[in-house]
Amino acid sequence: MSGLHQLVSLRSYFYLGLYDQVLSEAKSLGSLSGAAETARLAYVYRAHVAMGNHTFAVKEITKKSPTVLQVVQLHSTYLTAHESNKQMALEKLNELVEDGSMAQDQLFLVVAAEMYLSGGQLKDALKLVYSGSTLDMMGLTIQILLAIDRVDLAQQHLKKMMEVDEDDTLTQLATAWVNVVQGGSKWNEALDTYQDLQEKFGSSILLLNSIAVCQIHQKLYSEALSTLGGARDLALKMKTKINTDTYINTMICLHHMRKAPEAIQRIMK
Template sequence: MAAPDHLFNLRNNFYLGAYQAAINNSDLSNLSPDDAIERDSIVFRSYIALGSYQLAISEIDSSAPTSLQAVKLLALYLSDPSSKESTIASLQEWLSDLAIANNPTLRLIAGIIFMHEQDFNEALKHTNAGGTMELHALNVQIFLKMHRSDYAERQLRVMQQTDEDHTLTQLANAWINLAVGGSKIQEAYLIFQDFSEKYPMTSLILNGRAVCCMHMGNFDEAETLLLEALNKDAKDPETMANLVVCSLHLGKPTSRFLSQLKLSHPDHLLVKRISAAEESFDRAVQSVA
């Protein structure tokens, strides 16, 4: 008989974007030393997801286990753009240390950081061997960013063979369905709908449903879902970016959401694309002036 999974609810809250709930319900008893380390890494990653980088940086000291040190590196990387190079240098140093290089959390954080850097090949060097459901799910994200849904589908099959009902397996399935498009969009919508019936509503679930609605042309429903997501987290970049796109399709002004996004997340892909388009337009105007 399998031992009870004391971290199931904690992980699930984290995977579905209920970060505050993960933090609030993390006081778990009778954990093994390994489970306690995993619990702490999820709690600190939840703080990082909420933008509380400094808390993770100050509370994880140099004597902490490798998994927590890796999480601290992620907080350092995200908190200070000027120190990204030194953080990546530290990460590379750790990854070259054979004693810790195969630590699953270190490999996961390496994959996340190199994915942020758009260095997908480097990310896959550390994540492609898999080993945990999170690493497989991250591989799915990386392959989708590389526009290789065929490789993403292979990863999904591995996840389905391991645990078809796992939250990350369902999420990965929805991501792939959205990327493939067409009739698969309805399947993705049903996955997010199922999440919204089983678990407390989060920005992640609401954005998933809203993106499906936009793909299906239901922009009014998408706007309702996105405004609900904005009420839950007024600073969530994906909600603001999706509201910009949704408002454009509804013929509504986008300036407020776009201004918020530019101020709070100047490196967001949508901000960069809009800035590049504006610069191209200005150059075109100057060339014919």
């Protein structure tokens, strides 16, 4: 296996929220060459950013690094900056995008779109990835389309993803995302998909919250609360903060289960 094909597992771990596995897999691959090495490093730095290790990305990436990695650094800076500096970071991103020299670099378009998403600039993000042919670009396009309530277009892009590789982890995730938004019997299909991925790859805080959301939609509040307990335990094991999604989903469960205030306080601790 050579080139970008070596990164399939790395990409799966990243989109499943298995960031420690991203780092382990990237280390085991060692240095690659050309675009594959840039992509490997991009997954590493994006994983660190996702875990909140912003200092790592800011310090390790330099002006001599590939432009793609500089965008990851810029994204990390944006996430930790005060409001005025956030705008400066977005203006810098605008300059890189408008320059046009990276317009054909699909990885650049993905990481730039991710930063626009963090800034709430969905239109700018969608413009970069909407016509993309890679699974990464199509998957991000689907996320944005679902966020703006264009399920019809999301379904069209999902069909394209399936034509490229219906068995790919990202395609399966995108299928679950669309199913969750469609609702009804699709909630159970999404739940099955998430649980299959959990069985295959292991648990992540992202996957556990995705499972819990499906359970909440089906009014399986006790099961969802147990799933979210697993997410809290995993966060403690990883020595990371319990994330916002876990707190919000837990509160939703407790509300529907009509737990007393003291019970809520005890569980949330």
